[in-house]
Amino acid sequence: MGLLLRALRDGGPRSRGRLAEETGLTRTVAAGLVDELAELGLVSCEDADRRGAGRPGVKVRLVGRSVCGIGAEINVDHLAVVALDLAGSVIAEFRLGIDGRRLSPEGVLAELAGLVTDALAEARTAGATVAGITVGVAGLVDTATQRVTLAPNLGWREIDVAEDVRGRLAAMATTAEPLPPVQVANEATLAATAELDPTDADRADMVVLYGEVGLGGAIVSGGRVAPGRHGWAGEIGHLPVDPRGRLCGCGRTGCWETVVGLRALLEAATDPDDPIRDPALNLEERLATLVERARLADGRTLAALGEIGTWLGTGAAVLVNTLNPGTVVLSGYFAALGEWLRPAVEARLAADVLAPRAGGTRVAISAFGPTAAVRGGALVSLEPVLSDPTALADLPELHGGSR
Amino acid sequence: MGLLLRALRDGGPRSRGRLAEETGLTRTVAAGLVDELAELGLVSCEDADRRGAGRPGVKVRLVGRSVCGIGAEINVDHLAVVALDLAGSVIAEFRLGIDGRRLSPEGVLAELAGLVTDALAEARTAGATVAGITVGVAGLVDTATQRVTLAPNLGWREIDVAEDVRGRLAAMATTAEPLPPVQVANEATLAATAELDPTDADRADMVVLYGEVGLGGAIVSGGRVAPGRHGWAGEIGHLPVDPRGRLCGCGRTGCWETVVGLRALLEAATDPDDPIRDPALNLEERLATLVERARLADGRTLAALGEIGTWLGTGAAVLVNTLNPGTVVLSGYFAALGEWLRPAVEARLAADVLAPRAGGTRVAISAFGPTAAVRGGALVSLEPVLSDPTALADLPELHGGSR
Structure with missing residues (x-):
């Protein structure tokens, strides 16, 4: 039943016959399972193809709200x-x-x-x-x-x-x-789970970079978020990238997140008395202000975004050389500013990835961003x-x- | 049939009944497949359990040589x-x-x-x-x-x-x-394929470090060698670890392989006129000499191995933070010298991996080494x-x- 439910969620409403075909179930088995799902209130069935000459198919639709x-x-x-x-x-x-x-x-x-x-x-x-x-x-x-x-x-x-x-x-x-x-x-x-897309082969092997005050990450391999042996995978924020850099929250120096986290961006793009640094501001308001300044081609904002993008690409190249993902997703706060970050990321990947054409890895901007x-x-x-x-x-x- | 063949290869000879049980096939289906494999000359069947009171089982054995x-x-x-x-x-x-x-x-x-x-x-x-x-x-x-x-x-x-x-x-x-x-x-x-072991959960997620003149690598995820989207995964030798380091064969500076490859070890452990550097020597002879010197506690050799091990751990920590593998395998030339390299690798992992106890990742020495x-x-x-x-x-x- 789960198989049918997933197919309906990912592919939209369709006839029982097509559902059976796509999931590899026999029509009889699929029809039985659809009945059970309908009893649970998870799907609704309606006669489709009423105008057709053949026998009417029953169209199955996910009832999400229950x-x-x-x-x-x-x-x-x-x-x-x-x-x-x-x-x-x-x-x-x-x-x-x-x-x-x-x-x-x-x-x-x-x-x-x-x-x-x-x-x-x-x-x-x-x-x-x-x-x-x-x-x-x-x-x-x-x-x-x-x-x-x-x-x-x-x-x-x-x-x-x-x-x-x-x-x-x-x-x-x-x-x-x-x-x-x-x-x-x-x-x-969790962010990587939201970025999964079983219909996109470029997302079956994927690196998700989740920008917040620090930097979170997740590795998708073979279509699933890879937890590692004991569930600790994805700690990419502390990749050492800048030995002469600043102190990190983890106690070490020059971790990747110290140069790409939101804190680093705010410090590079603004003065200490800039209203954008007011702790009462929420993330959306801050990002909206930065986006506005970038759109107005504010020199300092653009320079800061170029710098963050370059550091983002420097670390991403390590992951691309190691994993050759189909996609690197700029998620979290990076997504809102992706338009200005992506060119610098792509330039670093082109320069630092050994495989030709950056290994064919594309850089995508998350549709969800901080959500x-x-x-x-x-x-x-x-x-x-x-x-x-x-x-x-x-x-x-x-x-x-x-x- | 492939399923049975793999089971016989990985688990040794056993009765048709046990084979059926372990592969989830019915006894009739398993017996039919065993007959087909026997016809192909890939397995042999013999009466086992002759001394038992019950009906005799047929023991199936892989015929490897064909x-x-x-x-x-x-x-x-x-x-x-x-x-x-x-x-x-x-x-x-x-x-x-x-x-x-x-x-x-x-x-x-x-x-x-x-x-x-x-x-x-x-x-x-x-x-x-x-x-x-x-x-x-x-x-x-x-x-x-x-x-x-x-x-x-x-x-x-x-x-x-x-x-x-x-x-x-x-x-x-x-x-x-x-x-x-x-x-x-x-x-x-290929080296990672040799290191796979479906019976060891710590090897389902694994990083293989293959030491040669340079450094090769491969990532195992969910029990298979992960190729990445376009087959370019595993290029870990060019991870930047030493910005003030030496020029790499790839044209960049301070790549991981410049500090852990066999070339780096030979330079650290020997003088230019040391007979071990003779290009006519093969790898086994070189490694045998280095092992002998390490066993005799030669100071320069041990210092060089400690240095290589520390660099090996520095880069490995990046991969362990990212992937949380069950095992990091020291393969290639590292295996022969693993006894002296492993302590330094483990010390770096303990220091540089954010998860407690190095994320539970163990460091293993390949049984195959350069082969x-x-x-x-x-x-x-x-x-x-x-x-x-x-x-x-x-x-x-x-x-x-x-x-």
Whole structure:
């Protein structure tokens, strides 16, 4: 059933016959599974091809709204939460600027739990069962213990984010209904999940560069986000690129993120008293201001973007030489400024990649930008339903209605 | 059938019943396939469990000798060829020291074709059908066109190795029999194939460092050697690690291979007039001398190995942070000196990898060392037979006998 559900999500509505053909199932088996999915309220069937001369086909359509996944993100300067339904449409979305280095972990998590509670309420109003909550953190996440081991830019060590959020959500709950499962993951890993596209061969092997205050990364290999042996893959922010460079949050010198993170861009593009540096500003406002200055061809802004783009390409070349990805995706804050960053990235790749024509790797700008991680979190939360739609029956029904 | 053949190769002889169980086939299907394999001469069946009280099981055993694959390697200071049978046993093996930078590509390829012709003759004598010939080159190989695009340490550009070797083998052939297929690949990619072990979870995600005059590399992800989008993955030798370092064969400065390649070790460990630098010496002799000096605790040798090991760890940490492999394998020349290199590599990983305990990545010493690439080439040559044993019928029968 999961196979059919994924096919409908990724390819849109189509006839039972075509679904069977594309998934390699017999027509009888496919029809039976479609009936089961319809009973679960996940698909609807309608007579298509009524005007045709042949026998009418039944067109199957995903009913996205009945289930949703929640993605949340803890970053140094902002929190974000999104609820996506099964079809990928937004049910609820919240963002909040914070100063993560001044707030305690408890303070940050309390704010986050508030946003998630709001999203749960909106899902309930929309009549959607929440399949799960996935929290992305800009740091090392121990996937086995579900703890945040180290988040250098937040100054966090060994924080049990999932357990903490669970407790806060339970305390804030206004009903006695059980909570959906809560898990924690690295935010760039989640961002990469949002960038996956099974229809694009250039994205089956992919490097996702997720720009925030620091730099997150994820490696996609053979169409899946590669976790590595113990789930620690993607720590590219601390690639040494500038031995004579600045001190990094990790304690070392000249890490890649010190020269491409948002902090580096703001320092290169603005003076200390520039209003853009006001910690009360949220990421969107900052990026909008930078985009405006770049459009007006402000010399300092363009020079700073050229410099960041060159450093971005210098590090990306290491990954392209190692992995020969089909695509390097500029995600996170890089996406908003991608138009000005990409030429410098491409120039560095052309110069530093040994294979001809930069190994055929193309540089793409994320369509999601800073929302990629929360979108990915929501998609990961929906995974259990896509893998086994019958699991829905075991989920707490937040809306109390029938499916 | 390929499934059964692989199971027999990787797990040794066993009863038809156990084979069926382990491969998930029904007993009837498995028995039928075993009969077909026996007809092809690839397995033998014998009554096992004769002394048991129950009905006798039939024990199935791989008959390795009837088929072999040939692997060849073109490196800067040596050529090598090996013929392995289906069970992985050596049928023939040749090595030849060369000065690849003085010889023309034609001169090198003529020597190589000579060695391959000798291996073909030995396979014929052994009564084995040669499934294919795979030539590994220390350089960038365009897998689509099967040309060597760039081999910086050999000084080669755009050489059609497969076509050239095919022509030379045909010219040297003493019989009118058709030649087995010839293909070309990157040597470190082949070395990684030899290091694969489906029974070891720590090798499903793996980084193979193949030390030669330069440094080759390959990334294993999800149990397979990851080629990247266009087959250029694994070019780790040109990772920039030492901006104030020495000029590399690729034209840039401070590439990883300039500080860890065999050339760097020889320069650090020996004086220019040291007999070990004699170009007439082959790799084994050089390594044997270095091992002897290290065993005798020669100060200069140990200091050089410590320095190389530290640089090896510095670059490896970048890959471990990015990929979190279960294993980093020291292969090629590193394997012979692994005992002295590994402690420094592990120390750098512990210091430079962000995840706790170096992300759980272990450092392993290859059991094959400098023969990993030719072994991998032979295994790759055997792949078509393992994927579809009936393909054997289409292969030229070099030995002219019956199978």
